[in-house]
Amino acid sequence: MMDIETIDPEELRDAAARMLGDMVERRAPYDPGKSADRAGLYGAMVEQGWLLLTVPAEMDGLGQSFVALAPIYEELGKAISPVVLAPSLAALELLAFNPGDALTELAAGIAGGEARVAVADQGSVSVAGGTLSGALTGVLADESATHLLLLGADGQAWIADLSAASVIAQDSWDRSRILHDIVLDGVAAQAALAAPDQAATGRVRAHCDLAIAWDNAGGHARILDETLDYLRTRKQFDRAIGSFQALKHRAADHKVDLEVARGAARNATRAFAAGAADAVTVAAQARLVTETAYRAMAEDAVQLHGGIGFTWEHDCHLFLKRAILNELLYGRAGERRDRIAPAVLAKMAQGRA
Amino acid sequence: MxxxxxxxxxxxxxxxxxxxxxxxxxxxxxxxxxxxxxxxxxxxxxxxxxxxxxxxxxxxxxxxxxxxxxxxxxxxxxxxxxxxxxxMSLFFVSLYHAAMTLQECGSQAQKEKYLPGILRGDVWVQGFSEPGAGSDLASLKTRAVLDGDHYVVNGQKIWSTLGHFADHCLLLVRTDPDAKKQAGITFLLMDMKTPGIDVRPIKQITGDEEFAEMFLDNVRIPVANRVGEENKGWGVAQVTLSSERGLTLVELVERLYGSLWRLLEAATKGGFAAEALDVEDRRRIVDITARVEALRAMVGEAMVRKAAGNEQLGDASILKLAYARILRDFCELGMKLEGIGSQRFENFVLGAGYETSNWMFDFMNSYQWNIAGGSNEIQRNIVSERMLELPRG
The missing domain is CATH 1.10.287 (Helix Hairpins)
Incomplete structure (x- = not known):
């Protein structure tokens, strides 16, 4: 195997921050007469090579681990990016297992920027004779998603071409993200894996969890910063309101929670990149820690900004809506806790030496 | 890694x-x-x-x-x-606070006199806080007046860990009542057998007596026992306070991580199977476990930064606050999981740390961490003013 050079994640972060700073106008989806240039942004991401980062070297990719993606996901969260990359990049995780031809082909499309994926759990979709039938709701995907990756509970995964399905973009409260209702009526599907593999599908879910965890951490950091700016400059009773202990201590608590959240995300990223046995559990846990912290921050930002934070004109609600949507993606928080509880309890029991 | x-x-x-x-x-x-x-x-x-x-x-x-x-x-x-x-409850102040202060700021004679004794088991305490000087330590009032080659000390100290077993004390006294508060403080080494010292243990909400107060009545301390110059004691005290370099948290967080199984034990004490755990309780366990693991990762990273000289302002406060919250939540969850059983008094173990499976004791004891070594409120001031650059009040 050829030598793979590790790309410095901080360089990727700087490049991502610059590009997103130039291209993302976060209010565009909210302001009359404007809309986000999603196609342009996606094209720029492809051009920057982000879709190639975790493609294996033998498929002409850059062979990087999730460590390279983490800063990009974090910057996407800071910018409240209107483009979602995670489902497509998560699909690439399956390449490390026993991919079928359909997956290899899809991966080439993802790397080239032509294919964009929506990931969903099977739910009530039925599989018969190589076709999928049923309805999915609230599926996160880019507006021009081309493929569906459907994850079964038993380690099966299917790829379906969305052009054969009814895909309707729904208006979301969070206008930076687009949720879709998808109706499949006997849509042809191919197995993504040569054999069902729970480890493989678990890794796709964990990738999504971790991407959301970093999105949370990024959004949390940005809205904390902007709230601090307000606390430093807004004056009442002839003094900056940030000098009031009741407010500054709240800010300190949000900072502590942010640092714990980042710690969780970094820890999970290392475990995921190293292929640790508990990586899937740790990724789900990192998402839980970050989402709780982000939502508390985004909620309190509205309050700390007072009346202006309650207006459409101000940006507080952009973060609040993103934080709440992030918390509800891919299953309710309680269900996600229940899913990993057996693994968590088993690990705890081992500690009783 | x-x-x-x-x-x-x-x-x-x-x-x-x-x-x-x-x-x-x-x-x-x-x-x-x-x-x-x-x-x-x-x-x-x-x-x-x-x-x-x-x-x-x-x-x-x-x-x-x-x-x-x-x-x-x-x-x-x-x-x-x-x-x-x-x-190392009984000897931690000796091995870290006393020894590091002596090594960094003590005279050759002081090092030779005291360091070997620490290895033989001399117990040192800190005589810093006073009833009127807690978070505002620099406002301390215990007075020392020079009389020949001795200082004569009068005043009261409090929260001296295991002071009732101490052989020596790291003592902060006021030598110049007219100077700005930090500028009038001197650092002395006090032999606890000197006449005029009355040590009384403080009974805490747990019933344990881990701390003590000390009443000083015309206690004569040789000038040779001064560390650093007169009125320059505040700087020496900063060395004392930073002597453990975050290692306490390394140990405490590792112990917390290693004690996660105790939650399971608490929940199954009455003979319940883990599978029979209430859904909400299982979810709480998932959350606290996630936070403890995150904290453990943070402490590890912070120590790497410290070793490389890249420590950032406020790092220590963030970790202390995070640990305080997570520890309290951990103890509270254990108590609730054990249920009414946690309310039966059981003898506690001295110096075992915060995780003894004596859940009511652990829960009450965890308040200690929220107050000692700079209360949560002081840490929030540090984070918000020095790290987040919010204006001072």
């Missing part, structure tokens, strides 16, 4: 050493109504650690096991926690 080979070797060495040397039945011997057992056990443990060089890895080269790097010290603390060895 893979580790440097020499760190890995040290880790193996300590890991093998602990089970052979930890005082047998230390939990029983350190039980709350058996002070003698606690003292004896701690002394036995210190002697073992000194012999192996694990008590003083942070001291200078010429001392047993001295001259170890910070990452090596971290390994020793981690392994002590993992091996469920007793904490």
């Amino acid at each position: 893979s580790e440097e080979p020499d760190l890995e070797a040290l880790r193996r060495e300590v890991r093998e050493w602990i089970p052979k040397n930890v005082p047998a039945n230390w939990r029983e011997r350190q039980a709350g109504d058996n002070i003698e057992g606690f003292l004896e056990c701690q002394r036995e443990w210190l002697a073992k650690l000194v012999e192996a060089g694990y008590a003083t890895p942070h001291w200078e080269h010429e001392w047993p096991g001295g001259g170890r790097s910070l990452p090596e010290q971290v390994v020793i603390f981690e392994e002590m926690a993992r091996g469920d060895a007793p904490r």
Whole structure:
């Protein structure tokens, strides 16, 4: 195997921050007469090579681990990016297992920027004779998603071409993200894996969890910063309101929670990149820690900004809506806790030496 | 994460050493109504650690096991926690606060006089806080007046850890009442056998007597026992307060991580199976576990930064606040999981840390961390003013 050079994640972060700073106008989806240039942004991401980062070297990719993606996901969260990359990049995780031809082909499309994926759990979709039938709701995907990756509970995964399905973009409260209702009526599907593999599908879910965890951490950091700016400059009773202990201590608590959240995300990223046995559990846990912290921050930002934070004109609600949507993606928080509880309890029991 | 080979070797060495040397039945011997057992056990443990060089890895080269790097010290603390060895409760101030102050700021004569005694088990306490000087430490009022070659000291000190067993005290006194508060403070070493010292243990909400107050009535302390110059004691005190370099948290967080199973034990004490756990309780366990693991990762990263000299302003406050919250939540969850059983009084173990499975005791004891060593409120001031650059009030 050829030598793979590790790309410095901080360089990727700087490049991502610059590009997103130039291209993302976060209010565009909210302001009359404007809309986000999603196609342009996606094209720029492809051009920057982000879709190639975790493609294996033998498929002409850059062979990087999730460590390279983490800063990009974090910057996407800071910018409240209107483009979602995670489902497509998560699909690439399956390449490390026993991919079928359909997956290899899809991966080439993802790397080239032509294919964009929506990931969903099977739910009530039925599989018969190589076709999928049923309805999915609230599926996160880019507006021009081309493929569906459907994850079964038993380690099966299917790829379906969305052009054969009814895909309707729904208006979301969070206008930076687009949720879709998808109706499949006997849509042809191919197995993504040569054999069902729970480890493989678990890794796709964990990738999504971790991407959301970093999105949370990024959004949390940005809205904390902007709230601090307000606390430093807004004056009442002839003094900056940030000098009031009741407010500054709240800010300190949000900072502590942010640092714990980042710690969780970094820890999970290392475990995921190293292929640790508990990586899937740790990724789900990192998402839980970050989402709780982000939502508390985004909620309190509205309050700390007072009346202006309650207006459409101000940006507080952009973060609040993103934080709440992030918390509800891919299953309710309680269900996600229940899913990993057996693994968590088993690990705890081992500690009783 | 893979580790440097020499760190890995040290880790193996300590890991093998602990089970052979930890005082047998230390939990029983350190039980709350058996002070003698606690003292004896701690002394036995210190002697073992000194012999192996694990008590003083942070001291200078010429001392047993001295001259170890910070990452090596971290390994020793981690392994002590993992091996469920007793904490160094009785000697921690001696080995860290006293020794580091002497090594960095003491005279040659002071080092020669006091450092060997620390290895033999002299107990030191801190005489910093006063009833009127807690968070605002620099407002301390205990007065020292020069009389020939002695200072005559009058005043009251409080929250001296295990002060009732102490041989020596690191004492902050006011020598110039007219100077700005930090500028009138002097640092003295006080022999606890000097006439005029009255030490009274403080009974805490747990019933334990871990702290003491000290009443000083015309206590004569030789000028030779002054550390640094007169009225320059505040700077010396900063050295004392930063002497443990975050190692306490390394140990405490490792112990917390190693105690997660105790939640399961609490929940299943009445003979319940883990599978029968209430859904909400299972979810709470998932959350607290996630936060403890995150905290553990943070502490590890912070120590790497510290070793590389990249420590950031406020790092220590963030960690202290995070640990305080998570520890309290952990103890509270254990108490609730055990249910009414947690309310039956059971004797506690001295110096066992915050996780003893005596859940009501642990829960109440966890408040200590929220107050001692700079209260949560002071830490929030540090984070918000120095790190987040919010204006001072």
